[in-house]
Amino acid sequence: MMLMHILLVEPKYYSQYPPLGLLKISAYHKMLGDTVELIHGCGLPKYKPDRVYVTSLYTWAWRPVWEAVRFYKAMYPKAEVWLGGLYASLLPDHAAKSGADYIHVGLFSEAEDLLPDYAILSESERWRNWDGSIVFTSRGCNNNCGFCAVPLLEGKINLAKRSIKHLIWPGHTKIVLWDNNLLQSPYWRDILSEIEELCRDRNMKVDFNQGLDAALITDEVAERLSKLRYPGRIKVRLGYDYKAKGKFVKRAIERLNAHGIKGRSIMVYTLYNYTDDPEDFFERVRNVLEWGACAYPMRYEPIFALEKNKYISPKWDPQRLEMIQKFRRIVGSGGILPPYNALIEKFKRAKCFDEAFSIWRKKQ
Ligand code: SF4
Incomplete structure (x- = not known):
């Protein structure tokens, strides 16, 4: 079998994490004896590729993906361009219009259990220190x-x-x-x-x-989590997406607290703009703060959205969605609402969403 030169492309969208799928594909091709290069966005590789793999992430970040496919397709018309990743798996028909030769849906099973090739990140300015x-x-x-x-x-x-x-x-x-x-x-x-x-x-x-499933945080789990080491202040993330989940979230926080994981070490994602309304969301944020954990408001995006932050659910309106953003920017810390006394009190006293999410006025 002829050995190939493989080009891996991470399109130019924002991500906090290196492209894991590409790192696994790199390990797979190196195992076959091929040579592999990684590029961020559209650039000039060191060698002419025989095959190009372009990855993708959120559906709404499809434009840089199309741009990368078209760029490499035009530059190397003889190379096969494969497009995979989250967007390609969720919207394969849309992804096919990018001009890629092959759309890969789902996992790349041959590489799934391989140690990802983190060594290749040294070629990338962006991920060198990962x-x-x-x-x-x-x-x-x-x-x-x-x-x-x-x-x-x-x-x-x-x-x-x-x-x-x-x-x-x-x-x-x-x-x-x-x-x-x-x-x-x-x-x-x-x-x-x-x-x-x-x-x-x-x-x-x-x-x-x-995150971890609040309903499955038992005493045993909480105790075992308390023995681990964590890279940042947040140790445990939970989800409180609708009110009925409240009893599990409260119980999980109590169990974590009993084993020393407390306050700002626990972050609870509070979904909004889905089937909830502003008052329901307000109550969930208030609960989280009263239970002594951080709330992280998370705006719902439809799974197949092609534009970010455009969807407004029937029970929400643009003004209230903007109020949350503003509140997080001004009152929060990195978008997180921590359980400090003044904030807990504000939410306790508030009678409704509008009152809770209004910005404090300075005393005259
Ligand atoms: S959001 Fe729900 S369905 Fe999705 S991974 Fe978490 S618990 Fe599972």
Whole structure:
């Protein structure tokens, strides 16, 4: 078989994380003996590629993806251009109009269990100092939240791993878990044991990046979480998407508190602009603050949205959506609403959304 030169392209959209799928594809092709290059946006590679892989992220960030496909297709008409990633998997027909030769939907199964090629990040100005191993210990989720793309794309919990040590890059200091619902994995105890070991023996820190299911935070889970090391102030992220979930969120916070994970170490995503209305959202934020955790208002975007922040649900209006943004900017800290006394009091006294989210006036 002829060896190939592979070009991996991360389009020019904003992301906090390096393109994990491309790093796995890099590992796969290097295993076959191919040479691989990584480029951010549209640029000139060192060598002429035989195949180009372009990744994608949110559906609303499709323009830089099309731009990259067209750029490399025009520059290397003989190379096959493959387009994969989240946007391509959710909207393959739309993605096909980019001009890519092949649209890849879902995971690249040949590479799924390989150690991603983090070494290739040294070629990228943007990711040169990255030092976290990003790991999925499982895919999918057994819940069926209507606002979430996971059940649609990955189905119920599957591909659960009992061990993740082979996915940790030597020298990395962080483990970034991207599981959708780690605590639904049949092997969550084994995984937490390994993470405990990595924290203890290799001085690593863990980031449960996609949050933990509040309904599954038992005393045992809370105790085990309290023994781990974390890279930042936030240790546990939970979701409070609708009122009926409140009893689980409250119980989870109490259990975490009992094991020393308190206050600003807990962040609760509070979804809005979905099926809720402003008063429902206000109550959920008030609950979170009263329970002593940080609230992180999260605006709902339809799964297939091609434009960001355009959707307004029937029970919301542009003014109130803007009030939340302004409040987070002025009163919050990095968009987070922390449980400090003045804010808790403001929300306790407020009778409605408008009162709670109005900005304090200076005393004359
Ligand atoms: S629990 Fe989380 S991952 Fe699972 S469906 Fe709901 S939002 Fe998605």
